[in-house]
Amino acid sequence: MHLIVSIPFFADYQKYRNSYMYTIIDIETTGGNFKNGKITEVAIYLHDGHRVVDEFVSLINPEQFIPPFISQLTGITNQMVVNAPKFYEVAKQIVEITKGSIFVAHNASFDYGFIKAEFEALGYDFDRETLCTVKLSRKLLPGLDSYSLGNICTAYGISNDARHRAAGDALATVQLFEILLDKNGGVILPMEGSKLFSVKGLHPDFKVGKLSELPHKVGVYYFYNDKGDLIYIGKSKDIKKRVLTHLGNPKAQKAVRMKQEVVDVTFELTGSELVALLKESAEIKKNKPLYNKTQKRNRMHFGLFCFKDRKGYLRFHIARNDGRVNPIASFESDKAARDFLFQKVEEYTLCQKLSGLSNSTDACFQYQIKQCKGACIHLEAPVDYNKRAKAFVEELAFEFNNFLMVDVGRDVNENSVVVVQDGRFKGFGWVQSGASFESLDDAMTVIQSYDDNQDARIIIHRYLKEKKQDVKVYTF
Structure with missing residues (x-):
């Protein structure tokens, strides 16, 4: 029986x-x-x-x-x-x-x-x-x-x-x-490894049941305090796991403090990790949450520019962005631009003087310590020096000026699209699977526009380099 x-x-x-x-x-x-x-x-x-x-x-x-x-x-x-x-x-x-x-x-x-x-x-x-x-x-x-x-x-x-x-x-x-x-305080949630979710330290108004609504999917998530203020924005390939990591049992003082303040959690699915990265970056710049220390500024006041001098050498200089000429990179401050350029000059064995980082009237200091090959005093031929300078420029530039990136969507019936026009990031959106565009202007009608900035360019550049096999690129 x-x-x-x-x-x-x-x-x-x-x-x-x-x-x-x-x-x-x-x-x-x-x-x-x-x-x-x-x-x-x-x-x-x-x-x-x-x-x-x-x-x-x-x-x-x-x-x-x-x-x-x-x-x-x-x-x-x-x-x-x-x-x-x-x-x-x-x-x-x-x-x-x-x-x-x-x-x-x-x-x-x-x-x-x-x-x-x-x-x-x-x-x-x-x-x-x-x-x-x-x-x-x-x-x-x-x-x-x-x-x-x-x-x-x-x-x-x-x-x-x-x-x-x-x-x-x-x-x-x-x-x-x-x-x-x-x-364990009345709730046990699955977490990676041997970690345990602890309700200790959570705000008394936080509803733990809210966590059950979070998906194991790609997207951006938002933390709010008891006043309704947005205090943190993050992205993850698995929203639920990442949020549980934040609120589970943090050890760092800042993380513990944030856990104590969170009252509500919301999320937006993106499907594409690339779109999640771009959306997170843009949202942080727009909202400036208390616990997001990076990417808060959205004013890229300074640009890195490149030109060829009368001797045929490629030179770099940092100046304020006035919109008349497109920089090869943009920065929030002169210091940020100089720090970046110093690093790249060393990486590519470039000349500090030709990069606007030295005011020497003779050979730059780097030449004296044998870290510059003498382009500043014309000992290195322009053709040899420019090979390394061009490699640096190519690292910053997109392979194409006008292109569309098509990635996975939020479900099987759609794709995500990211638009770059005239070498500038324009925005992203979602379309039905199989949609086609005759021009970038057509694509612009289905995306949400976002400001171009160095962070967005770096995100796109890295994604193209590291995950090119996962995304389709269409040039115009």
């Missing part, structure tokens, strides 16, 4: 999904490896962080022989499962009860691996965030000789009258998980 139980303790538990939901699960199997074994029993308890609100328990016909030693361990025999539902017959119920929840189990990789494999055999991608109570117990309940479920139950007075049966072990894991929740 098989048993299927599905008893909602509340008429509509969906309303509890406004906060974090956990499905605490245990399975019994025909063996220890999901590549060869199959599930014989499953028990799932849906937990809202306070109590169990729904459950699903069933024997499963594994459609393979249960070895005698397994039957001796679990008490589940071949006769017991012969009329039990096959996995595909209960798959929908498992999907529904676990949807939107965190998969919790004692040695979660075992239970999750088996269930995921069963779904893969059906052609379905079962994907849930997981928590392992073995790992959590080692972190929150230190000092035990063993972290087997039986040993923890003995140590903490957890009763289990049906050891090695799915319902018995799952209910024991429920009690253990409630102890762990209490130890």
Whole structure:
């Protein structure tokens, strides 16, 4: 005789999904490896962080022989499962009860691996965030000789009258998980490595359930304080993981202070990492959040210019941007421009005098210490010197003056586009997949315009260099 139980303790538990939901699960199997074994029993308890609100328990016909030693361990025999539902017959119920929840189990990789494999055999991608109570117990309940479920139950007075049966072990894991929740302030969230999310230090008005709405997708996220002020902007290929890192258990003083002030979190998906980088940079310049120290300024007052002198040498000089001539690079201050140029002069073995960094009337100081090849006193031919100077210019310049970058969109039906016109960043937007443009002017009609600046150019330049295979470039 098989048993299927599905008893909602509340008429509509969906309303509890406004906060974090956990499905605490245990399975019994025909063996220890999901590549060869199959599930014989499953028990799932849906937990809202306070109590169990729904459950699903069933024997499963594994459609393979249960070895005698397994039957001796679990008490589940071949006769017991012969009329039990096959996995595909209960798959929908498992999907529904676990949807939107965190998969919790004692040695979660075992239970999750088996269930995921069963779904893969059906052609379905079962994907849930997981928590392992073995790992959590080692972190929150230190000092035990063993972290087997039986040993923890003995140590903490957890009763289990049906050891090695799915319902018995799952209910024991429920009690253990409630102890762990209490130890960690009432919420446990999946984080990378051995880190634990801690509610300690969060603003009292911050709703932890808000974090459940964050996606594991590419985009930009925003932190607000209790006055509604935007205090931090960030980007990530995985918004949820990054936000949890910020708010989980920070150690740096600045990060702890920011955690204490955050009351709300919002996000915008971009699909493309390139667009996320550009949007983050532009939003920081526009909003100047308290905790974003970099990229706050959006006035690029100074430019780096290049010209050829009468002797044929390429020269560089720094001057204020007045809009009449396009600089090869722009900076927020004269100091920032000079610091950058000093670094590049050294990197490319250029002459400080020809780069406007030395007022010497004779050979520059770098020549005297053999770090300049003598272009300043015409000992190095222009053709040789200019090769290195051009390499520096090419590092700053785009390969093309007018081009369109097409990357992935926010879903499979769209693409992101980034426009560069006359060597200047113009903006980005999204279009339907397969859209085409006869000119850059056409593309300009579907993008949101943004100010050109050195940060945006560097982002685009690096992306083209490092991830050119991931993005399509169309020149005009």
